[in-house]
Amino acid sequence: MRTLPVGDRALLVELADGEETAALHAELLRRRAEGTLPPVGEIVPAARTVLLDGLDDPAGFAAGLAGWEIAPARAGVTNTVELPVRYDGPDLAEVAALWGVREEEVVRIHSTAEFRVAFCGFAPGFGYLTGLGERYAVPRRATPRTAVPAGSVALAGPYTGVYPRASPGGWQLIGTTDGVLWDPARTPAALLTPGARVRFTPVNEHTKSDADNEGTAR
Amino acid sequence: MTDRAFAVVRAGALTTVQDSGRYGHAHLGVPRSGALDLPALRLVNRLVGNPAGAAALETTLDGCAVRPRCPVVVAVTGAPCAVSVDGRPVAWGAAVRVPAGAVLDIGPAVRGVRAYVAFGGGIAVEPVLGSRSTDLLSGLGPAPLRDGEVIPLGPSTGRPGPVDWTPVPAPPAELVLRIRLGPRDGWFTAAALRTLVTRVYRVSSASNRIGLRTEGPPLERAVRDELPSEGVVTGAVQVPPDGRPVVFLSDHPTTGGYPVAAVVMERDLPAAAQAAPGTPVRFVPSAPRAARPGQFSAVLTRHGRTSGGRGQGAVP
Numbered sequence: 001m002r003t004l005p006v007g008d009r010a011l012l013v014e015l016a017d018g019e020e021t022a023a024l025h026a027e028l029l030r031r032r033a034e035g036t037l038p039p040v041g042e043i044v045p046a047a048r049t050v051l052l053d054g055l056d057d058p059a060g061f062a063a064g065l066a067g068w069e070i071a072p073a074r075a076g077v078t079n080t081v082e083l084p085v086r087y088d089g090p091d092l093a094e095v096a097a098l099w100g101v102r103e104e105e106v107v108r109i110h111s112t113a114e115f116r117v118a119f120c121g122f123a124p125g126f127g128y129l130t131g132l133g134e135r136y137a138v139p140r141r142a143t144p145r146t147a148v149p150a151g152s153v154a155l156a157g158p159y160t161g162v163y164p165r166a167s168p169g170g171w172q173l174i175g176t177t178d179g180v181l182w183d184p185a186r187t188p189a190a191l192l193t194p195g196a197r198v199r200f201t202p203v204n205e206h207t208k209s210d211a212d213n214e215g216t217a218r
Numbered sequence: 219m220t221d222r223a224f225a226v227v228r229a230g231a232l233t234t235v236q237d238s239g240r241y242g243h244a245h246l247g248v249p250r251s252g253a254l255d256l257p258a259l260r261l262v263n264r265l266v267g268n269p270a271g272a273a274a275l276e277t278t279l280d281g282c283a284v285r286p287r288c289p290v291v292v293a294v295t296g297a298p299c300a301v302s303v304d305g306r307p308v309a310w311g312a313a314v315r316v317p318a319g320a321v322l323d324i325g326p327a328v329r330g331v332r333a334y335v336a337f338g339g340g341i342a343v344e345p346v347l348g349s350r351s352t353d354l355l356s357g358l359g360p361a362p363l364r365d366g367e368v369i370p371l372g373p374s375t376g377r378p379g380p381v382d383w384t385p386v387p388a389p390p391a392e393l394v395l396r397i398r399l400g401p402r403d404g405w406f407t408a409a410a411l412r413t414l415v416t417r418v419y420r421v422s423s424a425s426n427r428i429g430l431r432t433e434g435p436p437l438e439r440a441v442r443d444e445l446p447s448e449g450v451v452t453g454a455v456q457v458p459p460d461g462r463p464v465v466f467l468s469d470h471p472t473t474g475g476y477p478v479a480a481v482v483m484e485r486d487l488p489a490a491a492q493a494a495p496g497t498p499v500r501f502v503p504s505a506p507r508a509a510r511p512g513q514f515s516a517v518l519t520r521h522g523r524t525s526g527g528r529g530q531g532a533v534p
């Protein structure tokens with residue numbers, strides 16, 4: 001772990017990998033919840049860093065951080081979000097070819113993996129989900145699509161993501177969910193928040209009911 | 219004609235509703251948003267007796283015109299411009315009473331870019347995540363103003379503004395941005411960092427609420443790896459592949475995959491909001507704020523390490 005100053009009021013903590021990043025993020029949230037964290041405006045986890053923005057004394061915070069004992073992030077501590085998916089994406093065959101498996105096997109692998117929201121970005125409610133592992137990493141499409149429909153379940157690099165609303169995008173589309181990823185009237189507005197566990201469950205286009213298609217948190 | 223609202227007569231090139239911003243949601247990918255020139259927003263609200271962070275209009279270069287449906291106290295600050303009521307010139311930078319049905323016209327910016335128009339009671343569009351600001355990156359908050367639209371106002375406070383007028387610094391002919399190097403200055407060559415703080419850049423016409431783009435000598439990378447996405451602050455000087463620094467403003471993305479060479483001091487960002495395309499820009503190193511001896515200064519000298527991350531920074 002090392003800390004990098006970011007302007008006058010922020011600190012970037014860099015960690016060895018995603019697991020360490022998740023552990024520090026969980027520790028920061030724990031300390032904030034129990035009221036032992038100095039006031040901080042934003043805690044923004046990312047791939048291998050956590051940004052702390054709006055600190056009164058970043059240097060003092062960095063000094064204190066060096067003495068922290070940080071437990072590994074534990075599985076099952078947070079809620080699990082289940083997202084029903086129709087694996088009907090236009091890039092399913094392409095992903096199957098990249099993985100060297102049949103399309104049915106892509107569905108099996110993706111829907112049996114346990115995902116974690118590593119961080120959000122790109123758009124409100126867009127989570128970068130880890131869980132497939134590096135061996136299933138895929139490149140972005142050479143030419144991004146100008147319009148990716150809302151609810152598209154997509155892969156790029158080691159990540160899975162779900163487009164919260166229609167937007168341009170270059171990820172490989174493998175399916176579609178009707179889960180509401182982003183709703184400003186809901187608290188939290190994002191269905192997928194950093195640290196949350198996520199599972200994708202396959203649904204059959206012909207047997208789906210409204211209840212099946214809701215993204216449900218439990 | 220007496221409800222608390224105004225109709226948009228001329229929306230202008232880009233007029234948005236802005237308050238002090240949408241804080242605390244960066245981890246969900248929600249930009250801070252809010253007025254680019256925050257001191258101008260606070261001042262204009264003070265002039266009409268509103269709380270400093272109330273929602274007002276932010277215009278871009280060519281102003282706007284509105285027709286209040288009720289008598290209302292207004293004020294205009296930010297970029298200096300002509301202000302009139304039913305064609306009659308009125309004061310800029312002071313509280314002005316506008317009768318119901320009259321047309322308040324905010325003319326093109328004489329200098330600077332963005333004027334702020336406050337109404338007594340504030341603009342009362344529905345807040346999203348605690349803010350009424352238009353976020354042009356992610357589409358939160360109200361859409362930019364359109365001709366003919368009706369915008370609601372909050373209840374009149376009945377309080378006169380505590381000041382009649384106040385001097386405001388004119389937008390400078392040259393934009394001087396004090397910076398602190400890092401967090402990723404180690405990703406650039408020593409020559410590039412020297413270029414950043416010695417050469418003159420110019421504000422690009424591609425600048426917007428997301429970022430102040432610059433034209434000038436490109437900054438050469440020392441580290442060619444792809445940076446895994448990481449959190450980015452307002453004022454970050456991010457360097458995309460073309461090497462031209464971009465200063466992140468209110469609607470910037472919350473995470474990014476291009477290295478941030480330096481961060482502009484918060485107090486210099488309002489001037490960046492008022493720098494018109496073509497304005498010369500100089501990045502000037504700023505001394506660290508009362509750095510503690512020991513650990514943090516050690517950290518400051520340890521930024522040379524390269525990252526081993528592979529291809530994870532790409533946006534969807």
